[in-house]
Each structure stands twice: as structure tokens, then as C-alpha cells.
Amino acid sequence: MKNNVMRRMLSVSLAAAMVVSLSACGPKETEQAEKQEMDVTLDQIKLGEDYTDIEADLKFLTHKTDVVDTTFKGYIEEFQKLYPNINIEYEGITDYANDITTRLTTGDWGDICMVPTNVDKDELENYFTKLGDKGTLAENYEENMLNNFAYQDAVYGVPSMANVQGVIYNKAVFEEAGITELPKTPEEFLDALEAIKEKTDAIPLYTNFAAGWTMTAWDAYIDGGATGDPDFVNTGLTKGKDPFADRGDGTGPFAVYNTLYEAVKRGLTEDDPTTTDWEGSKGRLNNGEIGCMALGSWSVIQIQQAGSNADDIGYMTFPITVDGKQYAAAGPDYNYGINCNSSRDNQIAAMCYIKWLVEKSGFAQGEGGLSIVKGDEYPEALQALEGIELVVNSPAAAGEENLFNDVNNDSELGINVSGAVPTQIVEEAVSGNKTMEELAAEWNEKWTAAQESNGVEF
Amino acid sequence: MSNQKSLKAWVQSGKVNRKLCIFTFMLVPVALLVIFTYIPFIKMIGFSFYDMKYIGDREFVGLQNYVEVFTRKDCFQALKLSLYYIAASFIQLGLALYFASVLSFRVKGSGVFKGLMFFPYLVCGIAVGFIFKFFYTRGFVLDTVLQWCGFNLEQLPYWLKDTSINNISVAATSIWRYMGQGMVMFIGAIMSVDASLYEAGDIDGANSFQKFIYIILPNIKTIIVLNMILSITGSLSVFEPPYVITGGDFGTGTYFVIMNRLAHESQKVGLASAMAVVLLILIMIATLIQKGIEKYYFGVGETESIREVRKRKKRLEAEARGGAQ
Numbered sequence A: 001m002k003n004n005v006m007r008r009m010l011s012v013s014l015a016a017a018m019v020v021s022l023s024a025c026g027p028k029e030t031e032q033a034e035k036q037e038m039d040v041t042l043d044q045i046k047l048g049e050d051y052t053d054i055e056a057d058l059k060f061l062t063h064k065t066d067v068v069d070t071t072f073k074g075y076i077e078e079f080q081k082l083y084p085n086i087n088i089e090y091e092g093i094t095d096y097a098n099d100i101t102t103r104l105t106t107g108d109w110g111d112i113c114m115v116p117t118n119v120d121k122d123e124l125e126n127y128f129t130k131l132g133d134k135g136t137l138a139e140n141y142e143e144n145m146l147n148n149f150a151y152q153d154a155v156y157g158v159p160s161m162a163n164v165q166g167v168i169y170n171k172a173v174f175e176e177a178g179i180t181e182l183p184k185t186p187e188e189f190l191d192a193l194e195a196i197k198e199k200t201d202a203i204p205l206y207t208n209f210a211a212g213w214t215m216t217a218w219d220a221y222i223d224g225g226a227t228g229d230p231d232f233v234n235t236g237l238t239k240g241k242d243p244f245a246d247r248g249d250g251t252g253p254f255a256v257y258n259t260l261y262e263a264v265k266r267g268l269t270e271d272d273p274t275t276t277d278w279e280g281s282k283g284r285l286n287n288g289e290i291g292c293m294a295l296g297s298w299s300v301i302q303i304q305q306a307g308s309n310a311d312d313i314g315y316m317t318f319p320i321t322v323d324g325k326q327y328a329a330a331g332p333d334y335n336y337g338i339n340c341n342s343s344r345d346n347q348i349a350a351m352c353y354i355k356w357l358v359e360k361s362g363f364a365q366g367e368g369g370l371s372i373v374k375g376d377e378y379p380e381a382l383q384a385l386e387g388i389e390l391v392v393n394s395p396a397a398a399g400e401e402n403l404f405n406d407v408n409n410d411s412e413l414g415i416n417v418s419g420a421v422p423t424q425i426v427e428e429a430v431s432g433n434k435t436m437e438e439l440a441a442e443w444n445e446k447w448t449a450a451q452e453s454n455g456v457e458f
Numbered sequence B: 001m002s003n004q005k006s007l008k009a010w011v012q013s014g015k016v017n018r019k020l021c022i023f024t025f026m027l028v029p030v031a032l033l034v035i036f037t038y039i040p041f042i043k044m045i046g047f048s049f050y051d052m053k054y055i056g057d058r059e060f061v062g063l064q065n066y067v068e069v070f071t072r073k074d075c076f077q078a079l080k081l082s083l084y085y086i087a088a089s090f091i092q093l094g095l096a097l098y099f100a101s102v103l104s105f106r107v108k109g110s111g112v113f114k115g116l117m118f119f120p121y122l123v124c125g126i127a128v129g130f131i132f133k134f135f136y137t138r139g140f141v142l143d144t145v146l147q148w149c150g151f152n153l154e155q156l157p158y159w160l161k162d163t164s165i166n167n168i169s170v171a172a173t174s175i176w177r178y179m180g181q182g183m184v185m186f187i188g189a190i191m192s193v194d195a196s197l198y199e200a201g202d203i204d205g206a207n208s209f210q211k212f213i214y215i216i217l218p219n220i221k222t223i224i225v226l227n228m229i230l231s232i233t234g235s236l237s238v239f240e241p242p243y244v245i246t247g248g249d250f251g252t253g254t255y256f257v258i259m260n261r262l263a264h265e266s267q268k269v270g271l272a273s274a275m276a277v278v279l280l281i282l283i284m285i286a287t288l289i290q291k292g293i294e295k296y297y298f299g300v301g302e303t304e305s306i307r308e309v310r311k312r313k314k315r316l317e318a319e320a321r322g323g324a325q
Helices: A002-030 A071-082 A096-104 A121-127 A171-176 A186-199 A213-221 A232-238 A252-265 A278-286 A299-304 A344-359 A380-385 A403-411 A420-431 A436-453 B007-012 B014-047 B064-071 B073-080 B082-104 B110-122 B125-136 B141-148 B166-191 B195-204 B208-219 B221-236 B240-245 B255-264 B269-297 B306-324
Strands: A056-062 A086-092 A112-115 A162-170 A203-206 A290-296 A313-317 A325-332 A335-338 A389-392
Touching (some): A056 A096, A056 A344, A071 A344, A086 A344, A096 A112, A112 A344, A162 A171, A162 A278, A162 A380, A171 A186, A171 A290, A171 A313, A186 A203, A186 A252, A186 A290, A213 A252, A213 A290, A213 A325, A232 A403, A252 A420, A252 A436, A278 A290, A290 A299, A299 A313, A299 A380, A313 A325, A313 A380, A335 A344, A420 A436, B007 B014, B073 B082, B073 B269, B082 B110, B082 B166, B125 B166, B125 B240, B166 B208, B166 B221, B166 B240, B221 B269, B255 B269, B269 B306
Parallel strands (some): A056 A112, A325 A389
Antiparallel strands (some): A112 A335, A162 A290, A162 A313
8 A cells, every 4th residue: 555655656756847847948948939030022032033042941831732742843843943952842731721720839830831811910920921012012913812911011921823713513514404504693503403403413513511621612602702892801791780691682691602502402412411522523523423513713623634524614603693793702822921930041042932933833823723923814724704803802901900800710600711601501401490591690690799799880 | 874875775775776667667658648648738728718719819818718618508519419429338338248258268260350350449530430431421331231131222311411310320430449449358357367266157057147247247347347437438528430420510519529610610729628628527527426336336346335335334233233232
């Protein structure tokens, strides 16, 4: 018995000793690395002329795990022809959105990353290097694409490419179902899906429910695309009263979400949403087993490459018409950001690489996205959209940069983050427990509560 | 003076030497435990008093997060799902005990069976999730097998969509995964039973069932109790199966899945930390109650159960009283 007590005492004191010794060295290690002030900006660098002898080893965190060893390797080789002494090591992260926020907090994660969307704007300067003033950068880049990570006119992230939010569909399936004109309103769209269900063997609309993140595509339609108003995200959503209520004219968030609700309720989607398979769905859309899917324009290339029927794949705007006109929401994809704790040389080298990626690599076109460089052409996959007015969300007013994120987080609706709203729509449409109106009222209630706790006044 | 020894001799002396041994051997595991379990845990308790995100300022809010945990509907609603997993864990323990006692007697090919049944435990939880996602997909493995047995596809439910059975489907995967582990633990315990007891049983003419009830069961009591505690606490904190198979949708979101959602999707790190602390306390309470019941009814290890002791005491007292009068 005594022996036992002794042993316990010892182990406890050991543990205590460990804690003390660890905490003794704790503060020194957790202290934030010294922030390196930068005087160089992205626009000042002339590619291939400035800093060509700079030496640096860069670490690049990316979400594009599929092309780390292929496309990106090619980029490094090309880039090193101009900057032979800059080495770049890519690290692909599978669960990027989750992992990156945790790693950022350490300050020691590498040199370049794709800026996670949930960093508050006033926090940007603590983690990322200022890449330039918005006005100056806008001479070369599309100004409204630079807003996502700009705070008080300083830009901390440059988009790798821009996406358009529409619906990807199989032309052959639409033709077989006798749809000659692309649907322009939610009713026409649902009719088209009914026609596909009746006349073909294809699944009219595949939700990709199980993958989770794919459902956020529905959130991306609700602002600019569904209203034609670039300010809707600020005035209508963030500060508007009951943004999810039915507007009665087939536009706005309700019309978008109701389309999904009706499609699921009428059985125009796959049988069992819980077991959808994202990787498999690409091939099935390609070979005509699926009629259409709600995905951003980045998906076009992937789906064209997923089978032998690349020519059948088309891309259309989300079927909402505002005052007789169709709009498509466009916005930046992931942005490149540079670690402000890296050494000066590393930061400059990183800027050179980012600039090269944006302007010279052809990454955006290769991925089927829009380039943010002024005057660059639409990629082939999206030429059908030429002529349709793209709506890019306006930046929030000064002092309200974080308001949308705050309301979004507090309401737990996770718009553009988790796909919680479309997920709930599918669940309720399947079970039939709640009508779309009841759901909308619920979201409005949560949204209003979150608005109130963040000081929004109507 | 003669009592003073050199340092070397002091170190080599039995008592010190032994402590030094323990100390050095413990150093690495304790260090790992502290760094990866206790420090993060203490940090988490700290976080639970703040309104915070992963990135950005934090604001001290006192007990507000805890109040919210108890007032939110979804948190404790999710704990009800644990009942499915507790039921599953009892089925799993029963099966494990059954196979363990069968396989610990001389059975042909018992090694192969043991290996096969233990194997699922070695597969990583995420992989198990993906296996069962396809297993339950409409028209895939399970449906095909049931169709061989004469079912029509129309008669079969959607295993993961139908909210009346999807929790059972998901909980069943953990039976499949952990049964082998329980079995191996039971086999180990049964092996350690003194063989002379079986001989004595044979001489008294006990059959296999009686041997199981009167020899094996009392001897492996401790390990059964341990397994039960582990499965109940495990049931309260299920994460992998629902997270991977259904993502917690269609009413399969367990406490941990909800917690993960709040922390990662809504960035409510403080609230999620508070949820974790509340669950820890719940698990501790559950374990204590279980331990208490064990002690009262069955006794732990060599010690007798409290109930037996009291009964005897009463009897003795009664006898003593009877004797006195």
C-alpha cells in the first residue's frame, strides 16, 4: 500500500516538474515571430528584371493537392528560368480550409499560402504582407477582384483566379429531353428537370450532398446573381431585414433556395443524397448519367476531363431573371498571401513568384477560371457566358469589413462557409417536415438575432 | 562519519537506484502525455471562458459559454444519440464475450478466427467510414446481399437517409470495428484463469456452460467492467463514424460532430471548448456512478461487493443479538 502511494507521489511530482520546466520555456517559444516590415510592393516588381539574383527557399501551402507534383512542378521549372536561385517547395493540404487557420496562428507556417476566407480583415496585417495599395494594383488587375482581402485600401491577397457562379450541365442530356432554350427562371429550370426525368435515364440534378462543401455553391448564387445588385451582399444580406423572405418576384435568396427545395421535393435529384460520390459524379455528368450540377465555373475543366465527352459539357447562368436580364455572380477564388514573418528576401522572392503566377503562369485559364489581369481573355470553357453581365460583390463600407463574417458566424448559417442552409433544405425537403416558408422564417430569425447582437440597426 | 557514502554509492543504493530508474523510464511517456494531452487540455479549459475565434482577439465572457451549452437545444439533443451507441456497445461486448469463450477452448483454426475478427480494429476509423459509406449506398453491397436473400430493392430502406434507422446503421459500424478488440481482451483474461479450476470443474462434472458461468465469469469480472466503462464513455464521445459516413446530416450528428461544426464552421471556439469540458464532466460522472454500482453489487478485483459485506454484517449482528438475548 505504502509502495503504491510512493509511486503515485513520484509520478505526480514528475508531471508537475515537467509542467514547470515546460512553462519555463513556454513564453519564449510562443512569442510571435518578429514581423518583417516591407517596403516593396507587387506592382513595383518587374518580372525577369528585378531581383533576379535573389536567393530564397520558399514554402508554399496549397489546397490544390491534385496538381502539386504535375502542373506546379512545371511552374517552378518555368519560374526558375527567370529566377534560378529561388527554390519553391509546395505542400498540399487535403483539409485545407480547416488546417490552415490553425497553422496560421503559429506564425511559422511557410512563406506563401492561399489566404483562408475566415480571417477577419482587421487581422490581415498581423499575418500577411501588404502587397500594395488597391489603387495602384488596380492599374493592372480588375479592381473589384481585389476586395476580398483588402483593408483600408491595403491589399493583402491577390486572387489566383476568379470564378463565375452558374450551373454546369450536359448539353446532350438537355437536347435529348427536348430542351432547346436554356431555362431563365426557376420555374423553367424545374420544368426542364422534369423533362429530363421523363424523357431520359439521367438524374436531372445531382446535389453532391454527401461531400458537404459542394453545397456551398447554392450560397454563392444568392447575392449578385440572384439580384443583379453588387451591393446586395452589404445592404440586402448583412444589413437587410429578413433577407431570406420570399420577395415574390422569383429573385433573391428565397428563389435560389426554393429551387433546390422544390427539386428535391419533386424527386428531381438523386435517390439517396447521403451516399453521393463527388469523384464519381464528374464522370457521370460527362457521360450523360447526370443532367446538371450546381458548381462554380472552376468545375468545367475537371468535368470535361473526367470522360470522353468534353464537348457535351456546357455552363449556364443560374436560372434567375431580374427585370428581364440575367446576371452571373463572379468572385475571386483563393487568394495568394505572403507570411509577414518571413525574412525580407523570402518575402520579395514570394512576391516575384506570386506576380509570375498571376500574370504569366496561365493558371487561371488552365483551371477554367477568369484571369484577374485586365484584358485577359475568357477561357474557352466559359465563352458561352460572354455577354452576360458579371456581378462582383462590392466591398463592405469602411468599419463594417467584418460585419458579414460576424453575423454569419453568430447565426451559424455558415453562408459560403459550411453549406448549412442548403444541407438543411435537402434534409427537410426529403423528410417533408418543414415547408420552405418555415425554413426561411427560421433563418431570418437566426440572422436577425445575429444582426442585433452585432449592432445592426434597421 | 561512517554513515556518509560517496555519491556513486548513494545513487547505486537500492532505493535511489529504483527511483532513478522509474524517473528516467517515465520521462518520455510523461513528457508526451503532458505535451499532447494535458497542456492542450488546460488551454482548452481556458478557451471555454472566452468568446473567441481561431484567429483574432478573444473576449473574456465568464460562464456564458457554459450557459449556452445548457440552453441550446442541439447540444443535449445530440447526447440522446449516444443511447444508440451504448446499445451497440452492449451488443458488441456480448458478442465479444461469446466469441472469446468459444475461441479460448480448443477450436480448430482458432488463430485464424481470432485474426479475422481482430482485423477490423486495425483499420483506421476514417477508412472504416468510407467502407461503410459504400456498403450502405443504394444498390451497393448491403442491398445486393439482401437481394440474394430474396428481398426486393423497393422493400429495403435507405440505410443512411431514413431517419428512423440511420443511427442504427451508423452505430452498427462500431460493433463491427470494436468487437475484435473486446474479444482479444477477453481471451487474454480467460487465458489467465487458473487451469486447475477447470480440472476441479471437470471432476465435479461441470459442463462447458457451467464452467463459463462459475469459473470464467467471476475470474474476468474486472476486465468486463473495464470494457463496459470504456464503451459507455466511448459512446458519449462518438465522432468518426457519423462524421465520415453521414457528415452528421439527417439527424446523425452526435455531440462531437456538433462541437466540431461549431468550432470549425461557425468559428465558435469558446463554445465548443465549453461543450468539451461539459462532456468530460458528464463522462466522469457516468464513470463514477458505474464504479459505484460495480463496487456495491459485484466488488472490484479481490474485494467483496459492499452489498455482500453489509448482508453478512447484518446477519452477524442479528446472530449476535440473538445470542445475547
